[in-house]
Amino acid sequence: MIFCQLACLDSISILQYILGVEINMNYLPLFLNLQNKQIVIIGGGQVAERRLIRLLPFKENITIVSPALDKSLRQLIELHNVYWLQTTCQQEHFKKADLIVIATNDPITNQYVLENAPTSAWINAAHQAEAGNIHFPITIQKGKLQIAISTGGASPILAKKLKKSLEAELPDQYEQYIDFLFEARQLIKQLNISVATRKQLLHEIVEKPIYSKKDQQVWFEKLKKTNVMHD
Numbered sequence: 509m510i511f512c513q514l515a516c517l518d519s520i521s522i523l524q525y526i527l528g529v530e531i532n533m534n535y536l537p538l539f540l541n542l543q544n545k546q547i548v549i550i551g552g553g554q555v556a557e558r559r560l561i562r563l564l565p566f567k568e569n570i571t572i573v574s575p576a577l578d579k580s581l582r583q584l585i586e587l588h589n590v591y592w593l594q595t596t597c598q599q600e601h602f603k604k605a606d607l608i609v610i611a612t613n614d615p616i617t618n619q620y621v622l623e624n625a626p627t628s629a630w631i632n633a634a635h636q637a638e639a640g641n642i643h644f645p646i647t648i649q650k651g652k653l654q655i656a657i658s659t660g661g662a663s664p665i666l667a668k669k670l671k672k673s674l675e676a677e678l679p680d681q682y683e684q685y686i687d688f689l690f691e692a693r694q695l696i697k698q699l700n701i702s703v704a705t706r707k708q709l710l711h712e713i714v715e716k717p718i719y720s721k722k723d724q725q726v727w728f729e730k731l732k733k734t735n736v737m738h739d
């Protein structure tokens with residue numbers, strides 16, 4: 509009987525039927541500043557630890573709720589002074605949260621949080637991605653450069669593989685080079701030059717990358733000496 513009903517549906521509808529949740533495949537990639545946002549991580553295992561590592565820049569606003577913590581997570585929270593509520597999760601723990609990470613191994617708790625979370629909260633549901641409204645992408649970071657990869661839950665293993673191959677392609681000096689691009693752009697923006705020259709300079713430093721610190725210094729000197737300021 510079930511197969512008879514499923515045969516008439518497309519693959520997303522079949523998944524919705526099986527999981528019992530509405531699947532919306534529209535996700536917008538964004539880079540968030542979570543300063544002053546309340547973050548609650550529920551659970552104290554490996555997944556909670558992975559999320560905490562990503563959320564550490566906002567550690568002052570994080571509460572971890574879990575009756576127990578894995579050893580490595582315990583060390584991490586001690587090192588960074590992250591607030592830990594040693595208890596099983598109740599609604600009062602997340603009723604004011606802006607971002608909730610559900611990372612327990614208890615299906616009843618996971619469902620309870622989903623049903624009682626504030627409607628305005630962003631939810632990452634580690635047990636069932638579609639039940640939440642944000643996914644954590646895998647990221648590559650080289651200084652100011654951040655690349656986020658997501659397969660939309662299709663295969664975290666593929667995302668990991670892509671990360672490795674992309675990382676291998678980035679030159680070692682990239683972090684330093686991107687700092688150079690940043691400084692060069694700030695300087696170029698201040699120069700009293702035509703829009704066309706500004707554009708040309710900005711393109712030039714990308715098309716002909718200057719990786720060595722010494723050459724970058726020479727480039728800065730040249731830029732200051734040439735009369736472009738009075739273009």
Ligand SMILES: C[C@@]1(CC(=O)O)c2cc3[nH]c(cc4nc(cc5[nH]c(cc(n2)[C@H]1CCC(=O)O)[C@@](C)(CC(=O)O)[C@@H]5CCC(=O)O)C(CC(=O)O)=C4CCC(=O)O)c(CCC(=O)O)c3CC(=O)O
Binds near residue numbers: 633635
């Ligand atoms: C949707 C997403 C949502 C989110 O959680 O934000 C999600 C969801 C789920 N993952 C599951 C399982 C696994 N996840 C990993 C690994 C990683 N998972 C990550 C991200 C994401 N995982 C988000 C989408 C990213 C994307 O699609 O590209 C990485 C990239 C980043 C990170 O987690 O930090 C991290 C890299 C590891 C690293 O860097 O070390 C492994 C492999 C491993 O551990 O090595 C397995 C086992 C193999 C397998 O099952 O495929 C399950 C089933 C859980 C269950 O069976 O109960 C769900 C739930 C579901 O699919 O509904």
Ligand SMILES: NC(=O)C1=CN([C@@H]2O[C@H](COP(=O)(O)OP(=O)(O)OC[C@H]3O[C@@H](n4cnc5c(N)ncnc54)[C@H](O)[C@@H]3O)[C@@H](O)[C@H]2O)C=CC1
Binds near residue numbers: 555596
């Ligand atoms: N998104 C992802 O990348 C992945 C997601 N998962 C899913 O994430 C969940 C967690 O995975 P792990 O961290 O490996 O599990 P784990 O078993 O290592 O940790 C579970 C934690 O939840 C805590 N917990 C249990 N009941 C609780 C309650 N009522 N309130 C608060 N905390 C409670 C436990 O104390 C424990 O610290 C699993 O359900 C699994 O399905 C698993 C692997 C990858």
